[in-house]
Amino acid sequence: MALVVQKYGGSSVGTIDRIRNVAGRLMDTQREGNRVIAVISAMSGVTDQLIGLAHQVMENPPERELDMLVSTGEQQSVALLCMAIAEMGGKAISLTGAQAGICTYGSHTRGRIGSISPGKIFEALNEGHIVVCAGFQGVAEDGDIHTLGRGGSDLSAIALAAAVKADICRIYTDVDGVYTCDPRVVREARKIPCLSYEEMLEMASSGSKVMQARSVELAKKYGVVFEVRNSMNNNSGTIVQEENSAMESLTVRGISIERNQARVTVSGITAPVAYTAIILTALAEAEINIDMIVANTAHDGRARQSFTMNMSELGAAQAALKGVLPMLGPEARLETEAGLAKLSVVGVGMRSNSGVAATVFRALADAGIVTGMIATSEIRISTTVEAADVERAARAVHAAFHLEQGS
Amino acid sequence: MALVVQKYGGSSVGTIDRIRNVAGRLMDTQREGNRVIAVISAMSGVTDQLIGLAHQVMENPPERELDMLVSTGEQQSVALLCMAIAEMGGKAISLTGAQAGICTYGSHTRGRIGSISPGKIFEALNEGHIVVCAGFQGVAEDGDIHTLGRGGSDLSAIALAAAVKADICRIYTDVDGVYTCDPRVVREARKIPCLSYEEMLEMASSGSKVMQARSVELAKKYGVVFEVRNSMNNNSGTIVQEENSAMESLTVRGISIERNQARVTVSGITAPVAYTAIILTALAEAEINIDMIVANTAHDGRARQSFTMNMSELGAAQAALKGVLPMLGPEARLETEAGLAKLSVVGVGMRSNSGVAATVFRALADAGIVTGMIATSEIRISTTVEAADVERAARAVHAAFHLEQGS
Numbered sequence: 001m002a003l004v005v006q007k008y009g010g011s012s013v014g015t016i017d018r019i020r021n022v023a024g025r026l027m028d029t030q031r032e033g034n035r036v037i038a039v040i041s042a043m044s045g046v047t048d049q050l051i052g053l054a055h056q057v058m059e060n061p062p063e064r065e066l067d068m069l070v071s072t073g074e075q076q077s078v079a080l081l082c083m084a085i086a087e088m089g090g091k092a093i094s095l096t097g098a099q100a101g102i103c104t105y106g107s108h109t110r111g112r113i114g115s116i117s118p119g120k121i122f123e124a125l126n127e128g129h130i131v132v133c134a135g136f137q138g139v140a141e142d143g144d145i146h147t148l149g150r151g152g153s154d155l156s157a158i159a160l161a162a163a164v165k166a167d168i169c170r171i172y173t174d175v176d177g178v179y180t181c182d183p184r185v186v187r188e189a190r191k192i193p194c195l196s197y198e199e200m201l202e203m204a205s206s207g208s209k210v211m212q213a214r215s216v217e218l219a220k221k222y223g224v225v226f227e228v229r230n231s232m233n234n235n236s237g238t239i240v241q242e243e244n245s246a247m248e249s250l251t252v253r254g255i256s257i258e259r260n261q262a263r264v265t266v267s268g269i270t271a272p273v274a275y276t277a278i279i280l281t282a283l284a285e286a287e288i289n290i291d292m293i294v295a296n297t298a299h300d301g302r303a304r305q306s307f308t309m310n311m312s313e314l315g316a317a318q319a320a321l322k323g324v325l326p327m328l329g330p331e332a333r334l335e336t337e338a339g340l341a342k343l344s345v346v347g348v349g350m351r352s353n354s355g356v357a358a359t360v361f362r363a364l365a366d367a368g369i370v371t372g373m374i375a376t377s378e379i380r381i382s383t384t385v386e387a388a389d390v391e392r393a394a395r396a397v398h399a400a401f402h403l404e405q406g407s
Numbered sequence: 408m409a410l411v412v413q414k415y416g417g418s419s420v421g422t423i424d425r426i427r428n429v430a431g432r433l434m435d436t437q438r439e440g441n442r443v444i445a446v447i448s449a450m451s452g453v454t455d456q457l458i459g460l461a462h463q464v465m466e467n468p469p470e471r472e473l474d475m476l477v478s479t480g481e482q483q484s485v486a487l488l489c490m491a492i493a494e495m496g497g498k499a500i501s502l503t504g505a506q507a508g509i510c511t512y513g514s515h516t517r518g519r520i521g522s523i524s525p526g527k528i529f530e531a532l533n534e535g536h537i538v539v540c541a542g543f544q545g546v547a548e549d550g551d552i553h554t555l556g557r558g559g560s561d562l563s564a565i566a567l568a569a570a571v572k573a574d575i576c577r578i579y580t581d582v583d584g585v586y587t588c589d590p591r592v593v594r595e596a597r598k599i600p601c602l603s604y605e606e607m608l609e610m611a612s613s614g615s616k617v618m619q620a621r622s623v624e625l626a627k628k629y630g631v632v633f634e635v636r637n638s639m640n641n642n643s644g645t646i647v648q649e650e651n652s653a654m655e656s657l658t659v660r661g662i663s664i665e666r667n668q669a670r671v672t673v674s675g676i677t678a679p680v681a682y683t684a685i686i687l688t689a690l691a692e693a694e695i696n697i698d699m700i701v702a703n704t705a706h707d708g709r710a711r712q713s714f715t716m717n718m719s720e721l722g723a724a725q726a727a728l729k730g731v732l733p734m735l736g737p738e739a740r741l742e743t744e745a746g747l748a749k750l751s752v753v754g755v756g757m758r759s760n761s762g763v764a765a766t767v768f769r770a771l772a773d774a775g776i777v778t779g780m781i782a783t784s785e786i787r788i789s790t791t792v793e794a795a796d797v798e799r800a801a802r803a804v805h806a807a808f809h810l811e812q813g814s
Contacts, residue, residue, distance in 0.1 A: 016463045050483070056423050057487055058494035065493070068501050069486035072479035076457070079476035080464055086472070087465035094475050098505075099550050120550065143506050143527065 002167040003125075004034045007135065007157035010044035012172055012231035013077050016084075019043075022172075022231065023084035023092075026130050030090070035125045037164065039135040039157040040081055042073025063108035067137075067147045070109075071097070074134035074153075081132050092130040095120065097137035097145070101163075102156060104138035104146040111138060111146030113155060113218075116163035133160060151212030158215050162222035169224050171211065172231035177238030178203060178210055180403040181255040185391045188404035192254055193236070196243035196348050199253050202380040206344035207258030216240070243348055251356055252401040253347040255394050259387060261291075261340040262314040263373065266321060267304040270329030278324050279305060286320035288313045291342070292375040292382065302331075306373055308384060311338050340372065341390035344382040345397055357381050363400035369393045409574040410532075411441045414542065414564035417451035419579055419638040420484050423491075426450075429579075429638065430491035430499075433537050437497070442532045444571065446542040446564040447488055449480025470515035474544075474554045477516075478504070481541035481560075488539050499537040502527065504544035504552070508570075509563060511545035511553040518545060518553030520562060520625075523570035540567060558619030565622050569629035576631055578618065579638035584645030585610060585617055587810040588662040592798045595811035599661055600643070603650035603755050606660050609787040613751035614665030623647070650755055658763055659808040660754040662801050666794060668698075668747040669721040670780065673728060676710040677736030685731050686712060693727035695720045698749070699782040699789065709738075713780055715791060718745050747779065748797035751789040752804055764788055770807035776800045 006026065013019050022038070030036045050070050054061040061069075078094035085092035097104075101117035124131045135153025138146050148155055154171055161169035176191050178200070183189040195203070197220035204213040210228055219226055219240065229237035247253070269275050276295065283290055288309060295305040309317055314336060325332045350356045360381055364371055369392060372384035385393050398404065413433065420426050429445070437443045457477050461468040468476075485501035492499035504511075508524035531538045542560025545553050555562055561578055568576035583598050585607070590596040602610070604627035611620040617635055626633055626647065636644030654660070676682050683702065690697055699715040716724055721743060732739045757763045767788055771778055776799060779791035792800050805811065 016460075019464065053423075053483075053487065054490055057426065057490040061490040062493050065486040065489045065501055068489075068503075069483055072482050075479050075482075076460075076476055079472040080460065082472045082475075083461055083464040083468040086469050094472055096475075096552075145503075 002034045003037070003164060004029055005037045005039060005157055005161040005164070005166045005169040006172060007039040007153060007170065008041065008172045008231055009153060010041040010047070011174055013040055013081065014044035016080070019077070019081050019084050023081060023088055023090070025231070026092075027085060027088055027090045030130055036130045037121060037125070037160060037166070038081070038130065038132045039153060039160060040074060040077050040132060041135050041153040043077050046073040046076070064144060067108045067145045070147055071134070071137045071145045074136055078132045078134045085130055090130060091128055092132055093124045094132045094134070096134050097156070098139035100133040100160070102138035102159070104140050104148070106146070108144070109147055110149035111140070113138060113148070113159045116159055118160070118163045121164060151215055154211055154215040155218060158219045158224050158226065161224045161226070162218070166224070169219070169226040171226055171228050173210065173228060174230065174232070175210065176230045176233070176235050177228045178208065178254065180253070181394050181398050182257060185257060185394050186255075186398045188398065190404060192238050194239045194241070194247065195253060196247050197240060198243060198379055199247070199346050199348055200240045202344065202346040202377065203254055203256050206346065206380065206382060207256040207342065208254070248349045248352055251347055251349040251353040252345050252403065253349070255397055255403070256344040256346065257390055257394055258342040258344070259390065260311040261308050261342050261384060262311045263306055263308050263337045263340055263384065264314070264317050264321065265304060265306040265335040266325070266328060266332060267302070267335065268329060268331035268333050269303040269305065270301070270331065271327060275303060275328050276305065278327055279321065282320045282324045283307070283317060286316050288317050288320065292373050292384070294373050294375070308340070308342065308373060314338060339387045340384045341387045342382055342384050343390060343393050343397065344380055346380045348379050350379050359400055360397055363396045364393055367392055367396040369396070409441045410444070410571060411436055412444045412446060412564055412568040412571070412573045412576040413579060414446040414560060414577065415448065415579045415638055416560060417448040417454070418581055420447055420488065421451035423487070426484070426488050426491050430488060430495055430497070432638070433499075434492060434495055434497045437537055443537045444528060444532070444567060444573070445488070445537065445539045446560060446567060447481060447484050447539060448542050448560040450484050453480040453483070471551060474515045474552045477554055478541070478544045478552045481543055485539045485541045492537055497537060498535055499539055500531045501539045501541070503541050504563070505546035507540040507567070509545035509566070511547050511555070513553070515551070516554055517556035518547070520545060520555070520566045523566055525567070525570050528567075528571060558622055561618055561622040562625060565626045565631050565633065568631045568633070569625070573631070576626070576633040578633055578635050580617065580635060581637065581639070582617065583637045583640070583642050584635045585615065585661065587660070588801050588805050589664060592664060592801050593662075593805045595805065597811060599645050601646045601648070601654065602660060603654050604647060605650060605786055606654070606753050606755055607647045609751065609753040609784065610661055610663050613753070613787065613789060614663040614749065615661075655756045655759055658754055658756040658760040659752055659810065660756070662804055662810070663751040663753065664797055664801055665749040665751070666797065667718040668715050668749050668791060669718045669743060669745045670713055670715050670747055670791065671721070671724050671728065672711060672713040672742040673732070673735065673739060674709070674711040674742065675736060675738035675740050676712065677708070677738065678734060682710065682735050683712065685734055686728065689727045689731045690714070690724060693723050695724050695727065699780050699791070701780050701782070715747065715749065715780060721745060746794045747791045748794045749789055749791050750797060750800050750804065751787055753787045755786050757786050766807055767804055770803045771800055774799055774803040776803070
């Protein structure tokens with residue numbers, strides 16, 4: 001008898017019919033002899049609708065009250081799901097984040113999970129219930145409700161799976177799993193049956209929208225084996241777990257694309273060595289998330305430093321850096337470039353296989369694609385390309401590593 | 408510095424503009440130097456909408472899950488109200504029933520308040536907050552959410568006022584207070600400035616829709632002075648408190664009308680003395696609320712017993728009694744009459760004034776109105792009349808006691 005956590009996002013419970021579909025899946029899993037915990041998001045659209053209501057009242061509502069308001073979305077969906085299970089003759093019990101023992105700390109609207117006390121969950125499981133927990137929320141020590149920010153329901157599911165020592169955590173979504181590349185871009189893209197946490201992290205942080213990096217990090221920290229699956233079919237998905245030797249047999253596992261990238265370059269820097277700290281502090285204070293960083297020194301002794309970021313942050317980045325330019329030297333100046341995309345090639349096999357970078361850039365050059373900034377990790381190579389070129393670039397690299405062939 | 412509880416119902420917070428109106432009133436009350444606790448219902452329509460959603464899933468949803476679902480209505484309205492207060496520059500904090508320390512017991516969807524632990528409320532008051540509590544809900548010992556059934560938000564307000572020892576509890580509604588009679592029926596009806604708990608109870612249980620009897624009973628039990636007021640103006644309302652000598656100076660304080668009444672009569676009863684128990688048990692098992700009971704024995708030794716009830720319960724009452732007729736005697740039979748109304752005349756002054764009943768029935772007779780069943784308490788006289796006659800009856804009695812004149 002396995003202990004299974006299943007997480008369903010907002011679109012999987014977006015209508016009463018879809019809630020019934022999820023109820024049926026949970027009952028099937030229980031009938032197969034498993035103990036079942038579900039983690040559920042708000043019905044799609046409900047969270048935005050509640051936020052819209054708050055903004056009718058005021059522009060910047062207090063975040064404590066926003067959490068109070070928005071957390072009702074999941075409370076409603078878990079109750080409706082339990083009703084659907086009851087309608088089918090099953091036994092289910094719904095729990096808010098607080099009732100499920102999900103204790104949080106940190107800020108409102110972006111709380112962090114501190115600990116989980118799964119007493120009530122086990123009690124309900126022992127009574128034969130399917131336990132349906134509200135995702136995306138928890139309770140602070142002072143009794144206040146916290147929501148967990150973007151990707152919060154995935155985080156709830158992974159954390160619960162860790163706390164109850166689940167055999168597996170299944171993250172249901174609207175795709176069949178993680179692909180070697182976005183199938184809308186590369187028609188030959190294949191579903192990847194198995195990934196390491198590190199690979200999933202690199203995919204997540206380089207544009208693959210399947211899951212947020214912080215949930216993958218949490219799974220890695222507690223060794224939670226999880227599977228990304230489709231809530232509308234029974235296909236096997238992508239299992240994410242500790243790296244094993246089989247994974248290294250393939251040099252490259254997948255390709256991520258991130259669009260809407262922009263570059264900011266500060267050139268003519270003559271300030272002392274502290275210049276990187278000055279620049280990064282200015283960006284951090286403006287709460288701008290930067291991605292790639294490239295720094296070098298020109299032959300005339302003047303340094304230049306470039307960053308990439310989402311296009312939506314370009315204006316704020318320019319404003320933030322303008323203020324510190326005088327501290328960087330009399331001739332320091334800003335250049336910006338929008339309309340970029342980032343192509344990332346990921347695989348733990350890179351570590352033991354040389355020549356991966358050469359193959360990537362040879363493939364891109366053969367396709368006539370100009371590359372810009374380059375960043376690498378142990379298991380990833382990223383490069384910026386013109387936005388218009390990114391799909392052609394992905395197809396070229398996908399073909400160069402024969403990713404259309406099964407593992 | 409007074410400690411004031413203010414309760415606003417669903418229609419008082421039914422739109423964002425009305426929520427702003429309530430926010431303004433709470434801030435005014437705080438600015439006048441009071442500490443303020445608000446108890447708020449769900450925005451009007453929201454509860455019905457949530458119940459409708461549940462019924463889309465199944466006909467008889469589990470009541471535990473219904474409570475989980477429906478309690479989100481108040482959680483949303485308290486959060487929105489706190490945002491509106493923040494928008495006006497005030498400080499407010501919202502609390503669910505559980506956070507407010509409202510502990511319940513009993514059944515789901517009709518929980519009862521067992522105790523209140525107002526620690527968090529006082530903490531927030533001491534920090535200068537307006538404390539906005541969700542009405543209609545509390546938390547059971549096992550952590551489950553309970554809703555309190557009809558009139559539950561009034562009950563929350565009275566119970567909180569008792570727990571924090573508030574100086575007054577103001578129940579805001581869409582009328583100016585309790586009237587000597589429904590002003591739509593008797594144009595000369597006046598607002599009653601002050602009532603005793605007993606009078607308010609008799610008015611509530613005999614058709615006056617302003618407040619449910621169980622909230623009045625709770626206020627009486629803990630000596631909570633409350634005032635029924637209009638949320639859309641600043642008129643003084645009706646204060647309800649312990650009886651005092653001034654109240655006895657008027658024989659009759661008000662007239663209640665209850666429409667949609669029906670009568671069931673069981674006649675030809677020859678069974679032993681247990682017959683009343685047999686009949687009442689059958690009705691109780693069918694969960695039928697009966698109101699007036701009249702029993703007598705005819706000269707031939709056969710007993711007859713009549714009851715009144717809401718017309719909507721007539722069918723169920725007939726069905727329930729049919730089953731026990733054979734136990735009441737071979738010639739026992741049922742008669743029913745729908746289309747009745749009940750007129751009740753209430754006042755603590757009745758106790759010390761004789762001849763009240765005579766005045767009531769003289770006035771009705773002079774107006775040519777036929778009366779049916781009669782029931783009395785120490786401070787109330789009720790009679791059934793034909794539904795078509797009830798408004799004329801109310802006007803005749805109102806005039807007979809000169810209720811159009813101030814106290």
